[in-house]
Amino acid sequence: DSGVTQTPKHLITATGQRVTLRCSPRSGDLSVYWYQQSLDQGLQFLIQYYNGEERAKGNILERFSAQQFPDLHSELNLSSLELGDSALYFCASSVVKTGELFFGEGSRLTVL
Amino acid sequence: AQTVTQSQPEMSVQEAETVTLSCTYDTSENNYYLFWYKQPPSRQMILVIRQEAYKQQNATENRFSVNFQKAAKSFSLKISDSQLGDTAMYFCAFMPQGNNDMRFGAGTRLTVKP
Numbered sequence: 001d002s003g004v005t006q007t008p009k010h011l012i013t014a015t016g017q018r019v020t021l022r023c024s025p026r027s028g029d030l031s032v033y034w035y036q037q038s039l040d041q042g043l044q045f046l047i048q049y050y051n052g053e054e055r056a057k058g059n060i061l062e063r064f065s066a067q068q069f070p071d072l073h074s075e076l077n078l079s080s081l082e083l084g085d086s087a088l089y090f091c092a093s094s095v096v097k098t099g100e101l102f103f104g105e106g107s108r109l110t111v112l
Numbered sequence: 113a114q115t116v117t118q119s120q121p122e123m124s125v126q127e128a129e130t131v132t133l134s135c136t137y138d139t140s141e142n143n144y145y146l147f148w149y150k151q152p153p154s155r156q157m158i159l160v161i162r163q164e165a166y167k168q169q170n171a172t173e174n175r176f177s178v179n180f181q182k183a184a185k186s187f188s189l190k191i192s193d194s195q196l197g198d199t200a201m202y203f204c205a206f207m208p209q210g211n212n213d214m215r216f217g218a219g220t221r222l223t224v225k226p
Contacts, residue, residue: 002156033214042203042218043157056213088155099145099207101214103157 003027006091006104014112018079021107025072025093031055032074033101034066035090043090049074081111114139116206118217125194126225132179133189133220135204141165143209146180146187151219152200160202163187165209194224 003026013019025032034046045058049068060066063081068074078085088108092101115138125131137146148160163171163180170178175195179188191198201221207214 035216043216045213045215048213058213090157092157098162099209099214100147100159100162101157102159105156108155 002102004093004102004104006107010108012110017081021076021089023074023091029093031094033092034076037088083111086111114206114215116204116215116217118204118220120220122221124223130192133202135187137185137206141208145207147205148189149203150200196224199224
């Protein structure tokens with residue numbers, strides 16, 4: 001158990017819809033990262049938050065947005081969903097001193 | 113921009129044998145971290161081993177060790193005495209120190225055969 005909690009674990013929705021994925025980082029970690037992993041692909045960095053502020057942005061579509069709340073949990077909002085958005089979405093939190101990321105179990109999104 | 117390259121999409125090894133997974137990276141940074149993550153069929157991302165660029169000594173974690181060649185920007189993973197449970201995707205990752213922007217390679221799918 002990494003200590004990072006993601007909900008929901010599985011989500012099936014239709015094209016054009018909007019979903020929200022939620023992540024609670026490990027206790028004490030201020031940074032939250034979001035990654036997308038399409039089928040049999042590597043992890044694509046989407047966005048990073050540190051203590052409520054956006055710190056880095058990767059290949060995140062304009063249809064996607066994220067935020068980190070004062071209690072440090074984060075939400076990734078995906079809108080106008082397309083078939084190609086079907087993927088495993090990982091949240092991770094980091095230990096600043098050691099640099100390693102601790103990953104949640106992921107949220108598997110299926111867009112039909 | 114930093115890039116991480118894993119040139120072996122798939123590899124296989126017999127149980128109890130040794131296998132080496134390759135990784136190269138490109139960066140202008142001097143201080144950074146390198147990681148190997150394992151993703152078994154459960155899809156959970158599990159840290160296998162980490163290396164700080166300023167350390168010359170290669171990291172070792174039980175049956176897992178790395179060969180870190182900073183000048184060549186190479187970071188290979190050696191798995192000794194391979195076990196069936198080592199079957200997984202292995203991702204090499206790079207993170208500049210103080211940046212926390214971790215970038216991953218495309219992965220190597222390792223199959224351990226009985």
